[in-house]
Amino acid sequence: MQSDTLNQKHLLLDAPATGCGFVGKHFACADGEGFVHLIGSDGADAKKRLHEGAILSFATDEKTATAYSGGDDGAVMKMASGADPVPLHKSSKWVDIVVSSPHGHVAWAAGKSIFLLKKGQEEAAIVSAPSSVGGLAFSPDGKWLGAAVYGGALLILLANPDKTQMLDWQGSHGTIGFSPDGRFCVTSMLENALHVWRIDKPGEKHGRMGAYPAKPLSFSWTADGRYLATSGADVLVLWPFIQADGPIGQSAGVVSLEQQSLVRAVACRPRSQHVAIGHIDGSVTLYDRKAQQHHVLAPASSMGPVIELKFSADGRSLGFIREGGEAGLFDLGAP
Amino acid sequence: MDSAISKTPVTVLTGYLGAGKTTLLNRILTENHGKKYAVIVNEFGEIGIDNDLIVDADEEVFEMNNGCICCTVRGDLIRVLGGLMKRAGQFDGILVETTGLADPAPVAQTFFVDEDIAAKTKLDAIVTVVDARHLSDEIGKAPEAEEQIALADIIVLNKTDLVEEADLVAVEALVRRINPTVRVERAERSNVALDKILGLAAFDPDKILEEAPESLGDPVHDHDHPDHECGDHCDHHHHHHDHDHDHDHDHGHGTHDPHVTSFALRSETPLNPEKFFPWIQMVCQEFGIDLLRMKGILAFPDDDRRYVAQAVHMMLEGDHNRPWRDDEARVSRMVFIGRNLPRDIIEDGFEKCKATH
Numbered sequence: 121m122q123s124d125t126l127n128q129k130h131l132l133l134d135a136p137a138t139g140c141g142f143v144g145k146h147f148a149c150a151d152g153e154g155f156v157h158l159i160g161s162d163g164a165d166a167k168k169r170l171h172e173g174a175i176l177s178f179a180t181d182e183k184t185a186t187a188y189s190g191g192d193d194g195a196v197m198k199m200a201s202g203a204d205p206v207p208l209h210k211s212s213k214w215v216d217i218v219v220s221s222p223h224g225h226v227a228w229a230a231g232k233s234i235f236l237l238k239k240g241q242e243e244a245a246i247v248s249a250p251s252s253v254g255g256l257a258f259s260p261d262g263k264w265l266g267a268a269v270y271g272g273a274l275l276i277l278l279a280n281p282d283k284t285q286m287l288d289w290q291g292s293h294g295t296i297g298f299s300p301d302g303r304f305c306v307t308s309m310l311e312n313a314l315h316v317w318r319i320d321k322p323g324e325k326h327g328r329m330g331a332y333p334a335k336p337l338s339f340s341w342t343a344d345g346r347y348l349a350t351s352g353a354d355v356l357v358l359w360p361f362i363q364a365d366g367p368i369g370q371s372a373g374v375v376s377l378e379q380q381s382l383v384r385a386v387a388c389r390p391r392s393q394h395v396a397i398g399h400i401d402g403s404v405t406l407y408d409r410k411a412q413q414h415h416v417l418a419p420a421s422s423m424g425p426v427i428e429l430k431f432s433a434d435g436r437s438l439g440f441i442r443e444g445g446e447a448g449l450f451d452l453g454a455p
Numbered sequence: 456m457d458s459a460i461s462k463t464p465v466t467v468l469t470g471y472l473g474a475g476k477t478t479l480l481n482r483i484l485t486e487n488h489g490k491k492y493a494v495i496v497n498e499f500g501e502i503g504i505d506n507d508l509i510v511d512a513d514e515e516v517f518e519m520n521n522g523c524i525c526c527t528v529r530g531d532l533i534r535v536l537g538g539l540m541k542r543a544g545q546f547d548g549i550l551v552e553t554t555g556l557a558d559p560a561p562v563a564q565t566f567f568v569d570e571d572i573a574a575k576t577k578l579d580a581i582v583t584v585v586d587a588r589h590l591s592d593e594i595g596k597a598p599e600a601e602e603q604i605a606l607a608d609i610i611v612l613n614k615t616d617l618v619e620e621a622d623l624v625a626v627e628a629l630v631r632r633i634n635p636t637v638r639v640e641r642a643e644r645s646n647v648a649l650d651k652i653l654g655l656a657a658f659d660p661d662k663i664l665e666e667a668p669e670s671l672g673d674p675v676h677d678h679d680h681p682d683h684e685c686g687d688h689c690d691h692h693h694h695h696h697d698h699d700h701d702h703d704h705d706h707g708h709g710t711h712d713p714h715v716t717s718f719a720l721r722s723e724t725p726l727n728p729e730k731f732f733p734w735i736q737m738v739c740q741e742f743g744i745d746l747l748r749m750k751g752i753l754a755f756p757d758d759d760r761r762y763v764a765q766a767v768h769m770m771l772e773g774d775h776n777r778p779w780r781d782d783e784a785r786v787s788r789m790v791f792i793g794r795n796l797p798r799d800i801i802e803d804g805f806e807k808c809k810a811t812h
Contacts, residue, residue, distance in 0.1 A: 152541040173542065174542045192510075192538055192541075212511060213511070214510070214538060216534060216538065251530065252513070252515060252530060270517050270530060290518065291519060291520030292517040292519075292520075292528070309520065310517070310533075310568065310569065311520050313520075335570070335571070
């Protein structure tokens with residue numbers, strides 16, 4: 121794979137990029153002045169202003185071609201393909217996080233409140249968190265909405281949002297995710313570490329995944345679910361999720377990278393052994409775990425760190441954003 | 456230093472209840488200074504000016520997961536500053552208003568701990584508004600008021616029109632006893648000139664020690680005697696809020712001695728870095744709970760650049776900055792501010808760091 125043969129699109133935004141995702145056949149990205157930009161595979165782009173201030177949080181549902189955005193204007197907006205944007209929420213608090221689930225649910229956090237709007241429902245259920253919320257994620261098995269909070273992870277049962285379970289670990293937790301089999305919950309922490317719990321035995325089966333030189337804010341499970349790829353080091357860190365207790369009691373594998381630059385974002389490619397890696401110097405590489413080869417997709421850039429990478433569900437397209445205000449889209453062909 | 460220039464300056468406004476903090480904030484927001492600020496407030500008051508961005512955040516103090524009770528950060532600040540950076544270029548500075556009872560240490564420590572915050576913002580100054588009438592009553596009773604002075608880079612000594620000059624001098628002396636390097640700006644109704652408090656990089660220990668009197672740390676001219684009258688019976692050297700021991704002291708009526716005091720150390724002999732770094736780390740570990748602030752400019756042998764160090768509790772940072780000028784003496788100076796710090800032990804350790812040993 122040569123980078124000069126890659127079909128790639130670039131778009132310069134007029135403000136910092138804040139989030140991205142696929143919306144139908146388009147790659148969408150949000151910016152710090154309230155705009156959502158859409159880039160088509162043909163290179164055409166369009167933008168629409170959804171918020172008065174910065175878009176702080178952004179989520180997409182590729183299948184239904186819907187984007188959700190949360191802003192520092194206190195609003196949550198829903199933008200479905202071909203329809204006018206619809207406000208879902210408005211308050212005086214910033215909407216720091218918004219997430220959507222492949223099952224059609226959407227959730228957001230403002231201050232210490234978590235809002236869960238289930239598919240087909242008109243009104244969001246509100247759950248009080250013990251602190252402001254660092255991150256939200258739906259578990260792939262459709263059972264939980266997880267919230268990273270001060271002191272651990274709060275799991276909210278989707279079937280009955282009044283029922284919650286706290287996975288305890290002292291400290292401030294940022295991003296959150298669930299293993300593809302739904303058995304493990306992982307959070308990133310302020311102390312340059314991840315924490316993992318086995319959800320069925322969180323009191324005894326949990327552990328710290330540490331020794332990172334920077335915060336491992338971005339992590340992604342490989343398509344086969346056997347490894348968790350993480351950012352936060354100048355190597356690619358892969359934690360094994362193979363044994364019954366996952367990475368608990370195990371050590372991480374590391375893959376040396378040609379780029380001598382911290383990894384800021386990772387995304388595992390669907391239906392393949394590829395891991396896309398975004399660096400703080402702005403470069404993007406693709407690591408092939410099977411062939412153990414690296415491909416440089418985009419060189420270092422003055423537009424700042426790559427803060428998010430997203431694959432389309434079919435694994436053909438890879439989109440990324442650079443913090444300074446640039447979006448890129450690659451057509452990698454079928455995986 | 457290009458990266459430092461592009462960092463957004465953050466000014467923290469503290470002050471005990473009723474000192475005039477909100478009045479000062481309102482002045483900053485209404486005065487025609489041509490600057491645009493984002494303001495982080497903890498309670499929506501009457502402030503709110505079209506041109507500025509007001510963010511309402513609840514103070515959240517988070518302990519770090521390292522077993523250290525003094526390693527705390529402000530979770531709300533990490534979140535809000537991160538969000539404000541998404542509006543890059545839309546304002547010239549950020550103001551953080553803390554509640555009257557807030558300990559400013561977690562605010563300062565946030566800038567030490569969070570690399571993402573430190574990469575984009577810079578703590579410009581902790582500005583503490585002090586009520587000239589009530590300070591001497593608060594000292595010795597309200598640990599928060601002492602912490603706010605100890606951590607301050609600039610004190611706005613407010614309501615000076617309501618106090619006699621002799622009392623003002625006494626209050627200033629009290630402030631300096633807690634924090635000898637702080638700059639004091641007198642004000643009535645918080646009317647301090649804004650260019651005396653904003654955009655000065657006053658948190659930079661280099662700046663502070665630069666402005667400090669030459670005699671600082673000189674044992675011959677030591678500015679006052681530390682609170683050794685506290686004596687050995689005084690075992691209140693842990694836990695900020697354990698201040699129910701006032702009655703143990705017999706200091707007479709009307710004046711209270713601060714629990715927070717300071718001392719300065721000075722050496723004309725360069726320090727041996729191989730001894731200095733382990734020592735200062737040990738000091739911060741050992742006495743970190745009681746150590747509110749440390750600032751130092753250090754001279755190492757055969758090193759043409761000044762080394763600047765500072766700490767808040769156990770969080771220590773330092774770096775080389777500019778070269779020593781030809782016309783300045785290569786003197787190492789350190790200031791320690793804290794509660795019942797064992798001056799003799801620290802001074803002895805400092806002596807042993809001298810390169811002659």
